[in-house]
Amino acid sequence: MNLLLLEPADFVAERRVLLRDRRLTHLQDVHRAEPGATLRVGLLGGAIGQGRLLRLTTAEAELEVEFDQPPPAKLPLTLLLALPRPKMLKRVLQTVASMGVPRLVLLNSYRVEKSFWQTPFLEPAAIREQLILGLEQARDTVLPDVIIEKRFKPFVEDRLPQLAAGTLGLVGHPGDYPTCPRAVEGPVTLAIGPEGGWIPYEVDKLAEAGLQPVQLGERILRVETAVSALLARLF
Amino acid sequence: MNLLLLEPADFVAERRVLLRDRRLTHLQDVHRAEPGATLRVGLLGGAIGQGRLLRLTTAEAELEVEFDQPPPAKLPLTLLLALPRPKMLKRVLQTVASMGVPRLVLLNSYRVEKSFWQTPFLEPAAIREQLILGLEQARDTVLPDVIIEKRFKPFVEDRLPQLAAGTLGLVGHPGDYPTCPRAVEGPVTLAIGPEGGWIPYEVDKLAEAGLQPVQLGERILRVETAVSALLARLF
Incomplete structure (x- = not known):
């Protein structure tokens, strides 16, 4: 927690906040903060600044x-x-929030096990919890939008073309494809597949929607590692 | 497991192997492989190729x-x-192996909690287990060297200058430093700090040994995310 993220309900006066939840525990156990200490704070969805611990x-x-x-x-x-x-989902949500992704679409794919859609970690409160951890890590305050698309084809055919319009559209996919570009200018739409990768039909459908395959070398990376590696290379 | 990693003890004849451990469980539960199936295999420390499941x-x-x-x-x-x-150590070891790092030095720092050095995950067999998982993920066969340095100063003063000689020496450190370079040519020595970062004394000592601070932007990333982001940017 590199930033104490505050919400309107925490305020008892215009510039005073009172904390009683895990943020209090964190101040006690990890920061070992003492009255007078200055801490980095942020207002959820808003600005960042400093907080002085009064009590x-x-x-x-x-x-x-x-x-x-x-x-x-x-x-x-x-x-x-x-x-x-599910276990990877939790970490990926943190990574996505900490790296500054503003919009995440969680999408079905042939190689996504059906049981993954049943996880309680997909409930809005659970998603929000992981995103908040990522924001606190990176000192950001703005929650990413998370969109859940349980059906690949209608999303990719009907909604993705508009989402990707005017952006550089890319699909991270191992194989004989161009290398992922570096330091691009302008907006990007990037699709990253499941463990085991997209199936050829999906790569074709994503290409029809404007996303071209690019690769990161012959090593197959875990999803979380691929996310941070691709973003660090693109931006 | 994108590669079945084999060791000399697995061989019952020149080209025949017999598996009875977690790799067997994986073949049954995850691959759901059947006799006749072809799987990617590798010889620990050696070449990669194909295996045909006989039985x-x-x-x-x-x-x-x-x-x-x-x-x-x-x-x-x-x-x-x-x-x-400790929990992060396990994942970082996998990440390091999967991204193709040949040599890792685990180093003390002022902000490393002393208790971290007591973890059973630092035992050679435990380190090896995580490295093997990373190799299997990335389809590599060659274990990275892992060197444990419990004392910062003697390592950085006495051994680091030779290690870093002839390489581009970098310290990942948030602050008003040059941006981490992209797509470098030639060998690199890169130091990544603990949660909370290196202290100024440590940054100075690393600079004396030939490692200059570079930053990745104002977001503070978890160690694991920073490792994959910095490597993807450098290479």
């Missing part, structure tokens, strides 16, 4: 806060991800 | 194997990593 008891922490900077810029990116297995 | 019972799997290709090239890199917390 810290086992029951609550009180801070005086001020906000003076915008949060870091987001990447000009829509990321499509074949739904990963 | 699969609940007790053992028998394959006929041949090796016809070299494993993927390693990165020209020595990676220094402040020892991460």
